[in-house]
Amino acid sequence: MSVQLDPVARLPDAAVWRHGHAQGQQQALLLLLLALAAIVLLYHATFWSMVELWSRSQTFAHGFLIVPISCWLAWRQRARLAALAPQPSRPGLLLLGVLGLAWLLADAANVPVVEQYAATAMLPACVLAILGPPAVRLLAFPLAYLFLAVPFGEVFLEPLIDFTAAFTVTALQWTGVPVFRDGSNFSLPTGNWSVVEACSGLRYLIAALALGALYAHVNFHSARRRLAVMAAALLVPILANGVRAYLIVMLGHLSDMRLAVGIDHLIYGWLFFGLVALLLFWLAARWRELPPARAVPPARPARLGAAAASPRAVVRASVACLLLAAVWPVLALASHRDDAPKLPAVVLALPDPPAWHRLHDAPPAWQAPYAGTPARFAATYARQDGDGAPVQLQLHWYARQARDAELLTHQASPYGARWMPLAQGVRHVNLSGGQIGVRESVLAHGGERLLVWRVYRQGGVVTARPVLVKLLLAQAKLLGRRQDGADIIVFAAYDELAPPPRAQLQAFMRAALPVIEQRLQELPHGP
Incomplete structure (x- = not known):
């Protein structure tokens, strides 16, 4: 009579633990992916509104690259992520609930940018709730990089336009060109100019910030140097845009308004921005520091096994994430049930105020x-x-x-x-x-x-x-x-x-x- 033994039962204790740990981690990752997909599906209208803005605005077209870059950055950490034991976090569930409430308030108040930030923040909140703080620390940058996909920045248009106009007028005066400024418009003896939305430099600023953050993360591991590169990516484009506007105005002035007044105006601008970006990253590369090689930590049954949560705890956390994520769109539908009013037409008429x-x-x-x-x-x-x-x-x-x-x-x-x-x-x-x-x-x-x-x-x-x-x-x-x-x-x-x-x-x-x-x-x- 032959006895069939389970293959896992024949393994040593450490091997059995590693086998169970691998299965538990795979299950946790699968549940996380399902939860993330459910959030994208439940809040599809919010995420789709972001895609629509990417497609119709050159300022936010970089959003099409942010998501695949974030996925690639997370994929680079797959080996280290596989070595972590799932540690479901109740604060992650609380954060998910707070973000859902913020999304509901923004939806009721019709504030799309807050809706988009809240829905995007739900993704790292799910990672925290299902895998725990170690996974969030490991994936901190890829998760944070997703926020650059949210179309935000138009609030800075007016300050940037004002700075560009002031910088250009001051530079013209310093070089002896007579100029009269009226708001964002200014006049030279050879013609009139205006700093409009496309000249504000917001596109350059957002693009440089996205590139600078990615460059700093990939090429530096010191927090101080990463922050320095990102600060330069914020400040240099603002100053460079002022120089760009001044050079374009001077080119038009010196050519008697024959150059830099049509499509070549935009071409010169993007060429100048490209040169500035190349110079910025070339200088940053001189202080480049690659992170030290990191080996995958060995599996230690005693230490990791004690910290690992049971598969049931991971399933409970995943189900809780789904329920918390689903409740807010349901409440939003209820709040919009009477959005089509059936009220009589109103004719406004006011008596004259006293005196x-x-x-x-x-x-x-x-x-x-x-x-x-x-x-x-x-x-x-x-x-x-x-x-x-x-x-x-x-x-x-x-x-x-x-x-x-x-x-x-x-x-x-x-x-x-x-x-x-x-x-x-x-x-x-x-x-x-x-x-x-x-x-x-x-x-x-x-x-x-x-x-x-x-x-x-x-x-x-x-x-x-x-x-x-x-x-x-x-x-x-x-x-x-x-x-x-x-x-x-x-x-x-x-x-x-x-x-x-x-x-x-x-x-x-x-x-x-x-x-x-x-x-x-x-x-x-x-x-």
Whole structure:
């Protein structure tokens, strides 16, 4: 009678442990991949919105390379990852829940960039929850590199445009070229120039940061040198873009506007950026330090076996990840169930504010862009005593707010084609009900100026803070409260040599805001 022995049973104890450890690690990796795939599927709309931005914006086209590069960087660590025992982490599950809540709030408030960051951060949170802190430390850079795929950076456009214009004008003055600057526009004896979005240097900055981070990770192992290379990748493109703009303007000026004014303008720019990037990385290569060879740590049953979690714990952590990831899209669907409002059309009409009367034959000097089809009201008012310049009011009211049809929606030309901003900020104004903040903008067209004050009314709160508007909108959607909101804009025209008519706008808002508040409260709205 022959007895068949299990092949594993014939192995020594250490070999048996290694065999079980390998099977447990393979199972954990498989469960992790399934959890990551589930997150991508559950939040496919968010990830797809990132891909759409990559495809239509040259500024963020690098996103197509970030994901495969991150996967390649993680693949390089496969041997060391296979030697780690799974250690499911409860803080990872907590982090996943917090990120899901942040995604839900961003979805309700229609803030795509926060949705995208939250959904992307769920991927490393799953790694932490299923494999544990050692795996996250091992894959720290590949996981962090994924965040560069999120299309973010447009908030820096205006500061970069202002810096580039100031740098160019200063360099022209230092080289003896007469120049007159008006905001982001400046005039030379040979022609006029303007620093627009494509000249801001944001594309160079984002591309250099992505390249610099990858170069620093691959070629250095000292944290200090890696940070130095990344800092250089941030600062050098900003300065180089100013030099690029100056050289292009000088080329056009010296050639009597025959060179660097057409498509060659962009070609020269990218060639210059390529040279700067090559010079930057050539200099960094002189301090290159390759990491020391790292052998795969030997399997030690006593030490690793004690730290390793049971297969059931890994399965429980994976199931918990799936449930936590799935609950937030379900809640989001519930919050959007009434996004198509069935409300009657509203015609906005306001009585004249005390001590002011409406000028019915005065055309508006400017029309503020808006999204969707809100109820609108626009009028020009003058004091009854005839003192001061006329003040214009524009009011946009949304009964319900949805993506691309709300108070705060990104506008390609937020001030229209005719006007350009000279200054922007928040100003605190004393009214009869107390002090409020207004978003003040000074718009220019030639010698004409517009002083614009803007506030938002959301959830019964009048504020100039967009973040508060978004939070109030998210609260209203998730709790089923009224979510109507209004954009209140008052402005007055004046000459560039005259002082801004702030006292006139303050007097009008003191009289008109209570009238507007009462009328908006009476309008029909949905929950």
